[in-house]
Amino acid sequence: MWRLEQRSAPSVPMQVATPFIALAASVIAGGVLFTALGHPPLPALYAFFIGPVTTSYGLAELAVKATPLILCAIGLAIGFRAGVWNIGAEGQLTLGAVCGGGLAAMVFYDASGVWLLPLMLLAGAAAGLLWAAIPAFLRTRFGVNEILVSLMLTYVALLALSALVHGPWRDPTGFNFPESRFFPPDATMPLILAGTRLHLGFPLALLVALIAWYALARTILGFQLDVAGLAPRAARFAGFHPERTVWLVFLVSGALAGLAGVIEVTGPVGGQLVPVISPGYGFTAIIVAFLGRLHPVGIVLAALVVALSYLGGENAQITEGLPQAVTGVFQGFLLFFLLAADVLVRFRLRRVAHA
Amino acid sequence: MSVAAAAPPRLKLRGITKRFPGTLANDAVDLVVRPGEIHALLGENGAGKSTLVKIVYGLLAADAGEIRWDGKPVSIQSPNAARALGIAMVFQHFSLFDALTVAENVALGLPGSRSVEALAPVIREVGDAYGLALDPERPVHTLSVGERQRIEVVRALLQEPRLLVMDEPTSVLTPQEVERLFETLRRLRDAGVSILYISHKLDEIRELCDRATILRRGRVVATADPRAETAATLGALMVGGTIGGAAHHAGPASAAxxxxxxxxxxxxxxxxxxxxxxxxxxxxxxxxxxxxxxxxxxxxxxxxxxxxxxxxxxxxxxxxxxxxxxxxxxxxxxxxxxxxxxxxxVGHGSVGELPLTDNVLLSGLRARVMGALGMLDRGATRRYAAEVVARFQVATTGIQAIARSLSGGNLQKFLIGRELMQGxxxxxxxxxxxxxxxxxxxxxxxxxxxxxxxxxxxxxxxxxxxxxxxxxxxxxxxxxxxxxxxxxxxxxxxxxxxxxxxxxxxxxxxxxx
Structure with missing residues (x-):
């Protein structure tokens, strides 16, 4: 019989190393999977991990996919550090896109001016914030589990988007496709690298990461979140109010997810609302947050790795004829090996005799 | 007990050594417990008492040394092996289910399956024999701490032990409850059970125990007859020197x-x-x-x-x-x-996983350790932590040590120092x-x-x-x-x-x- 035994002190170098170990294990498991699917593993792995980033366009795409992941994961990580579990970033992202995009598609579709895009970004962030305020309110007021509420509200948001683009927000000149009008030109993300889709959102996400890094490491706010997560009673002893922590976390992470949503529809999605605007960025951001060790710098790196799994899946589909589902499988591998490695950093396996 | 002296010792430890990272918890410890004696294991917190009894009870394996049981060498690999030999242990912290009755709790703790109905009369019987009055039908949450401890003792006794290990049993009892416990332990001794009694309370040991083995920093420093010693001499053996008394004069009754x-x-x-x-x-x-x-x-x-x-x-x-x-x-x-x-x-006064420099912030926000606009002044925090450590002689590897790594005494000095620094x-x-x-x-x-x-x-x-x-x-x-x-x-x-x-x-x- 095997038993898990807690280590007296987890090794710090190992804690830093686990994301890399998990990544290596995922690559190996990916190779085994490709072989089992009847593809020679090395070309398939090349197509998945290397091929997409051999061109400058590919690198730019990597940054494009990483942008919403960084924004959502930063917000989630702030909560996870404090022991507050917002699982609904996908819904907050969607509602941010609906409100920010709706402004351009339904109200200001004839307008122009530099004020339009900032207004939409603000509206999107505000919508994500309000959507996240619902679980925060229910948790602090009635003690309702925030995991369930934030998760369920995701499906409400996704269906709301679908209902709007299939119904009242459908483009009157769009041949009945379930899509909104195109946004006016001033309501799209400026591109920053010619010949690619790289847009202003990426530096914006990096700026958010930088601010989060500073706030977490250097301000009383970051300290308060860490204490709330590590020792709730010590947080009360210090005079940090647990309700305020829940509110803060949900409002910040909701606003960031909402921001990510508007950036998607004004950028890569193409300047209109469509029934599906995110391949699950809000959920994948949970993996990114943990892979990045809940640290803003780690999250930026992790977001690039996970973004590669989206590009790799598309590329492997084109060049190797692999199903696109390998993207999800690879993300699953990554989370699985990360959690397993984390367990082994904190515990050791010991063989015990049968009692 | 003249018979007992002739028989081989019930438990004999020779040269038991156990090393943990950074400390030698037991250093060639010898211990002899005779049949029908109450033997005290005396020492300060951290002297190695708990480690030693965990080895005896099969919860830890010694790095070196020999255990003899009734004169024969044995290897105790697990608590089950210890119980099979006839060793029972009553822990400092109880493991009882509040919502269940006394008899149900006893049944859960016993190896094999015995019906709750069959146990009730047995519990009464054992209780009568050893002065452990307990109603088997009572739910545990209605019982006092002393009564709960009796459940643990009864549970141990139903295994018909020949050596009963008791870890700091009186720390949660009122003086009256302590007296009743001692009465039970004396009856057990008279019935031939050996008792290994772990404590740092000198008066109790002098009242109850036949012999005492005194541990200091993992080593046996003396074996004594506690009745022939005074609390002062035992205390000096335990801490290795006399401790200066503290002094205080109450303020005048007219003070504000x-x-x-x-x-x-x-x-x-x-x-x-x-x-x-x-x-x-x-x-x-x-x-x-x-x-x-x-x-x-x-x-x-x-x-x-x-x-x-x-x-x-x-x-x-x-x-x-x-x-x-x-x-x-x-x-x-x-x-x-x-x-x-x-x-x-740990977990309330401090965050175990955070360094001392962070832990001063929990209550020290007011004391100028925080810069403007909620930004932390790391330099001030470090100076503050260093001053607490220096003024209150906190033994630590440094101000970056995490709170959990400090011993209980040093962490307490730090926590009290953190408050006193603020006047x-x-x-x-x-x-x-x-x-x-x-x-x-x-x-x-x-x-x-x-x-x-x-x-x-x-x-x-x-x-x-x-x-x-x-x-x-x-x-x-x-x-x-x-x-x-x-x-x-x-x-x-x-x-x-x-x-x-x-x-x-x-x-x-x-x-x-």
Whole structure:
């Protein structure tokens, strides 16, 4: 019989190393999977991990996919550090896109001016914030589990988007496709690298990461979140109010997810609302947050790795004829090996005799 | 016991050595327990007592050394192996299910399956034989701590042990309950059971035990007949030298009242907690008020209410220098000069995973360790932590050490130092020296005296009566959320306080609460 035994002190170098170990294990498991699917593993792995980033366009795409992941994961990580579990970033992202995009598609579709895009970004962030305020309110007021509420509200948001683009927000000149009008030109993300889709959102996400890094490491706010997560009673002893922590976390992470949503529809999605605007960025951001060790710098790196799994899946589909589902499988591998490695950093396996 | 002396020792340890990273917990320990003797294992916290009994009970494996049982060498790989030999253990912390009855709890703890109905008469029988009165049908949550311990003892006895190991059994009992436990242990000894009795309470050991093995820093420093020793000589053996007594003179009775509670009432903070009912007291400048009581009688609620973790209605139920503070939160109370040291050091008074430099921030926000705009001034934080460590002689690898890595005594010195550095007018402290070695306890006591001598008012909530008699000018007892009227410590003795502590938790109540 095997038993898990807690280590007296987890090794710090190992804690830093686990994301890399998990990544290596995922690559190996990916190779085994490709072989089992009847593809020679090395070309398939090349197509998945290397091929997409051999061109400058590919690198730019990597940054494009990483942008919403960084924004959502930063917000989630702030909560996870404090022991507050917002699982609904996908819904907050969607509602941010609906409100920010709706402004351009339904109200200001004839307008122009530099004020339009900032207004939409603000509206999107505000919508994500309000959507996240619902679980925060229910948790602090009635003690309702925030995991369930934030998760369920995701499906409400996704269906709301679908209902709007299939119904009242459908483009009157769009041949009945379930899509909104195109946004006016001033309501799209400026591109920053010619010949690619790289847009202003990426530096914006990096700026958010930088601010989060500073706030977490250097301000009383970051300290308060860490204490709330590590020792709730010590947080009360210090005079940090647990309700305020829940509110803060949900409002910040909701606003960031909402921001990510508007950036998607004004950028890569193409300047209109469509029934599906995110391949699950809000959920994948949970993996990114943990892979990045809940640290803003780690999250930026992790977001690039996970973004590669989206590009790799598309590329492997084109060049190797692999199903696109390998993207999800690879993300699953990554989370699985990360959690397993984390367990082994904190515990050791010991063989015990049968009692 | 003349027969016993001729038989081989029931348990004989030779050269038991156990090393943990950084410490040698047991260094070539020899120990002999004879049949039918109560053998004390005496030592400070951290002397290696627990490690040694864990080896005997099969919870840890020794790195070197030999165990002989009835003269034959044995290897004890697991608690099951220990039980098979006839070794039973009663732990300091009980493992009982509150919602189940006595008999159900006993049945759960026994190997094999025996029906609850069949056990009830057996429990009564064993109880009668050894003075362990227990009603098998009673749910555990209606029992006092002393009665709960009896369940553990009965459970151990049903395995018909030949060696009973008891780890600090009296730390949670009232003096009257201790007396009853001793009576049981003596009967067991007379029936031929050997008892290994672990404690650091010198008077108990002198009263109860036939022989004592004294451990210091993992080594056996002496084997003695405790009855032939005085508490002072045993204590000197245990700590390796005499400890300087601390001194305090209470302020004049006319000094101003600094902290006053007026009929403080608070609902229980958790389903297993005890609310406060009409708690009233006043502490003057330079005075130390001791609050005694068995754990679970509202201590947690009282500390939280005084410290400010929960607000109390009305606001003037609590006054600090005449200012109503009942509605103020922890930080506002701190700003007014009220310092608070919670009972639990790791997880409440400190965050175990964070370094000392971060832990000073928990209560030290006010004390200029925070820069403008919520930015942390890391330099100031480090200086503050270093000063606490230096002034209160905290043994640590450095100010970047995480709180959990400090020993109980050193962490407590740090936590109390963190508060004293801010020059509080009132200090509320829970269990100042619980689980702290004698040297650190003396340092903590001295620091508390110094604070009182500087004119602060102190409220000490502790389950350790010896400590309260040493520290307090006046003592009150908390029982079921009610506080007895504080009386001068000189007018009280342990028995009087013990009766108050027992209160309605006494031995003979028939009505479940």
């Amino acid at each position: 009242v600094r902290l006053e509670a007026r009929a403080l009432t608070l609902p229980a903070m958790s389903p297993t907690g005890t609310g406060l009912t009409g708690v009233s007291f006043a502490v003057r400048a330079g005075e130390i008020l001791g609050i005694a009581g068995v754990a679970g009688n509202g201590q947690g609620e009282l500390l939280a209410a005084l410290g400010g973790e929960v607000a109390t209605q009305p606001a003037d139920a609590l006054l600090l220098d005449g200012v109503p503070i009942g509605a103020l939160d922890v930080r506002r109370r701190r700003a007014l000069g009220l310092a608070y040291v919670p009972e639990e050091r 509080p007018k009132v200090l509320v402290c829970g269990q100042p020296t619980w689980g702290v070695d004698a040297g650190a306890a003396a340092a903590v006591h001295q620091a508390l005296f110094d604070l009182a001598n500087q004119g602060a008012a102190l409220v000490i909530v502790s389950q350790d009566l010896d400590e309260l008699f040493l520290l307090a000018d006046r003592i009150a007892v908390l029982n079921r959320g009610r506080l007895s009227a504080p009386r001068p410590a000189g007018e009280l003795d342990a028995e009087a306080v013990g009766l108050l502590m027992g209160g309605v938790h006494g031995e003979t109540h028939d009505v479940a609460a």
